[in-house]
Amino acid sequence: MARTLFEKIWEEHLIASAGADQTLIYIDLHLVHEVTSPQAFEGLRMNGRVVRRPERTLATADHNVPTDSLSTPVKDPISRRQLEALEENCEEFGITVFPRGHENQGIVHIIGPELGVTQPGMTIVCGDSHTSTHGAFGALAFGIGTSEVEHVLATQTLPQQRAKTMSVTIEGSTRAGVTAKDLALAIVSTLGTGGGSGYVLEYRGEAIRDLSMEGRMTVCNMSIEAGARAGLIGVDDTTIAYLRDRPSVPKGDALDEAIARWRTFVTDDGAEFDAAVVLQAADIVPSLTWGTNPAQVVALDGTIPFPDVAADQDERDATQRALAYMGLTPGTLVRSIPVDVVFIGSCTNSRIEDLRAAAAAARGRRVATGVRALVVPGSHRVKAQAESEGLDQIFLDAGFEWREPGCSMCLGMNPDQLKPEQRCASTSNRNFEGRQGRGGRTHLVSPAVAAATAVMGRFASPDELDA
Amino acid sequence: MKPVRVVEGRAVPLERSDVDTDQIIPSDWLKRVERTGFGRGLFSEWRDDPDFVLNQQSYVGATILVAGPRFGIGSSREHAVWALMDYGFEAIIAPSFGDIFVNNSSKQGLVIAQLGHDDVDELMAIIVADPTTLVVVDVDQQKVEVPQAGWQRGFTLDPMTRERLLNGWDDISLTLLREAQITTFEASEKAPDLVGIFDEAGHVRS
Ligand code: SF4
Numbered sequence: 001m002a003r004t005l006f007e008k009i010w011e012e013h014l015i016a017s018a019g020a021d022q023t024l025i026y027i028d029l030h031l032v033h034e035v036t037s038p039q040a041f042e043g044l045r046m047n048g049r050v051v052r053r054p055e056r057t058l059a060t061a062d063h064n065v066p067t068d069s070l071s072t073p074v075k076d077p078i079s080r081r082q083l084e085a086l087e088e089n090c091e092e093f094g095i096t097v098f099p100r101g102h103e104n105q106g107i108v109h110i111i112g113p114e115l116g117v118t119q120p121g122m123t124i125v126c127g128d129s130h131t132s133t134h135g136a137f138g139a140l141a142f143g144i145g146t147s148e149v150e151h152v153l154a155t156q157t158l159p160q161q162r163a164k165t166m167s168v169t170i171e172g173s174t175r176a177g178v179t180a181k182d183l184a185l186a187i188v189s190t191l192g193t194g195g196g197s198g199y200v201l202e203y204r205g206e207a208i209r210d211l212s213m214e215g216r217m218t219v220c221n222m223s224i225e226a227g228a229r230a231g232l233i234g235v236d237d238t239t240i241a242y243l244r245d246r247p248s249v250p251k252g253d254a255l256d257e258a259i260a261r262w263r264t265f266v267t268d269d270g271a272e273f274d275a276a277v278v279l280q281a282a283d284i285v286p287s288l289t290w291g292t293n294p295a296q297v298v299a300l301d302g303t304i305p306f307p308d309v310a311a312d313q314d315e316r317d318a319t320q321r322a323l324a325y326m327g328l329t330p331g332t333l334v335r336s337i338p339v340d341v342v343f344i345g346s347c348t349n350s351r352i353e354d355l356r357a358a359a360a361a362a363r364g365r366r367v368a369t370g371v372r373a374l375v376v377p378g379s380h381r382v383k384a385q386a387e388s389e390g391l392d393q394i395f396l397d398a399g400f401e402w403r404e405p406g407c408s409m410c411l412g413m414n415p416d417q418l419k420p421e422q423r424c425a426s427t428s429n430r431n432f433e434g435r436q437g438r439g440g441r442t443h444l445v446s447p448a449v450a451a452a453t454a455v456m457g458r459f460a461s462p463d464e465l466d467a
Numbered sequence: 468m469k470p471v472r473v474v475e476g477r478a479v480p481l482e483r484s485d486v487d488t489d490q491i492i493p494s495d496w497l498k499r500v501e502r503t504g505f506g507r508g509l510f511s512e513w514r515d516d517p518d519f520v521l522n523q524q525s526y527v528g529a530t531i532l533v534a535g536p537r538f539g540i541g542s543s544r545e546h547a548v549w550a551l552m553d554y555g556f557e558a559i560i561a562p563s564f565g566d567i568f569v570n571n572s573s574k575q576g577l578v579i580a581q582l583g584h585d586d587v588d589e590l591m592a593i594i595v596a597d598p599t600t601l602v603v604v605d606v607d608q609q610k611v612e613v614p615q616a617g618w619q620r621g622f623t624l625d626p627m628t629r630e631r632l633l634n635g636w637d638d639i640s641l642t643l644l645r646e647a648q649i650t651t652f653e654a655s656e657k658a659p660d661l662v663g664i665f666d667e668a669g670h671v672r673s
Contacts, residue, residue: 038500
């Protein structure tokens with residue numbers, strides 16, 4: 001029988017199903033970071049338990065790490081303690097950990113794929129909602145809570161309800177200047193913040209096929225912003241080409257065998273989804289968010305919306321509140337809005353391709369006076385690659401800060417934060433109130449738009465720079 | 468988690484309704500790395516008031532908390548349960564509870580006994596009149612008892628929660644009962660092969 005990609009992975013990992021609420025699935029890979037793991041390790045200790053499969057567990061420091069010079073100590077004592085606890089716990093339980101400054105350290109969702117640890121057909125979990133990123137490889141990957149982290153550490157399994165499947169198809173090829181981030185924003189604004197709830201989304205269609213692996217990760221990353229716990233993209237030549245020479249991928253004959261297996265992780269022709277959504281690539285334009293949830297999206301060429309165009313009273317109220325928080329006036333041209341800060345980074349857009357796109361816009365130009373612009377590579381490997389290509393120098397010459405890897409200004413948990421009422425063009429994934437620092441105003445954009453905006457001091461696209 | 472058949476002890480009357488999880492454990496405590504030690508944060512803002520019931524000498528060492536309606540509403544923080552248990556409470560009696568709080572409690576072995584509004588008021592009056600009163604919460608028999616007053620009321624637990632309390636099963640223990648199944652799965656052809664990812668020492672190749 002024809003099966004969807006989700007069904008193939010699910011059925012392969014089913015240990016037992018004794019009634020819907022007793023379904024237990026096997027977890028191939030467990031990614032761990034410092035914030036959601038300490039109590040889980042503490043739980044193991046209190047119960048005298050061990051980590052069942054330490055070799056299927058990989059940890060890195062990301063949320064708390066300061067991104068200034070590696071030689072400065074972590075000043076916040078609570079953050080420092082959390083980072084130390086990660087190292088101690090991993091040492092005690094025999095888990096591979098990449099602490100701050102390690103050559104493999106970086107944002108958890110960046111390092112899994114770049115090391116080749118993330119592979120097609122796997123089940124992958126992490127105590128972080130953007131675990132959906134790994135779905136770009138045809139792996140079933142989703143975020144879990146602290147009790148579940150402990151459960152996976154102890155048992156390498158998870159009791160799970162089977163999700164429903166939704167195909168999200170983008171037909172046709174994208175227009176020039178439209179990036180993976182714009183596709184992600186289009187998908188979230190189409191589905192709404194709750195539209196994907198209960199579903200695993202599978203992204204399909206020509207526009208998705210045409211994306212690089214970096215672009216596919218950007219799209220899958222934001223699945224959670226549409227309420228879905230996971231996003232998936234079937235394996236193809238692009239997937240295989242990306243994985244081929246990664247450190248943790250098999251070599252020689254074992255690689256050929258692995259590839260043959262990986263290629264099976266696609267949805268069969270004729271398989272049925274529980275729901276289907278179709279978008280036309282031709283309708284998608286360079287975009288950004290204007291409000292305080294990621295579904296509040298507007299075209300870069302557009303204007304800030306009026307509350308009265310909203311469908312109902314609740315939405316009108318929500319629009320009013322978002323406009324007030326964001327300090328915006330309806331009808332304002334997006335391209336006329338000045339920014340204070342530009343942040344290029346996060347698990348959505350801090351891979352090498354993202355930095356190349358931003359550097360292309362920054363090359364030979366200057367960050368506008370009064371704008372603070374940061375580039376934060378997603379990992380030390382991304383940073384080293386970028387430096388070998390001379391991207392760091394392009395950014396530095398243009399007046400951008402070139403920083404050490406970490407989550408940085410994606411969330412206000414480390415020293416990189418917005419001040420109240422500062423407006424930021426950010427390549428991250430959440431524009432919630434206070435997400436980047438109390439009172440901060442976040443607009444989600446693509447790396448190319450972020451760099452052009454830094455140069456112009458207001459929202460802009462790279463094509464404006466030549467004019 | 469430890470099996471719980473009966474909780475016996477003195478009880479603290481917390482005569483308030485809508486005690487939310489933000490009150491139980493304020494958010495600045497969430498940055499901690501431990502699961503233990505939250506007892507110091509329990510009701511920490513209220514405890515600044517010397518008259519607050521937990522500050523009264525007569526209730527020190529109590530193991531049961533009797534509270535007003537809608538106890539444990541609000542955020543999903545499991546820290547609220549950790550704080551109550553770390554402080555020494557083993558059972559909470561109230562007319563109604565927050566859903567998620569009840570769920571979290573069942574994972575940790577904190578007994579949730581829901582009694583009628585009037586019954587809670589009666590019990591409250593008994594323990595206010597005499598703080599040394601012994602209260603018994605019987606999970607097996609599903610009843611709350613004050614032997615010296617001859618007072619007794621029944622409550623209901625869902626069967627799975629009762630089983631888990633009596634046997635000391637948490638979700639992890641329940642899964643570990645299927646250990647053999649997991650081991651068989653891991654050894655089977657079905658288990659995805661992670662060949663190449665890890666080196667002989669079990670470390671990720673890099
Ligand atoms: S970069 Fe942001 S979204 Fe991604 S894991 Fe870090 S904090 Fe979460």
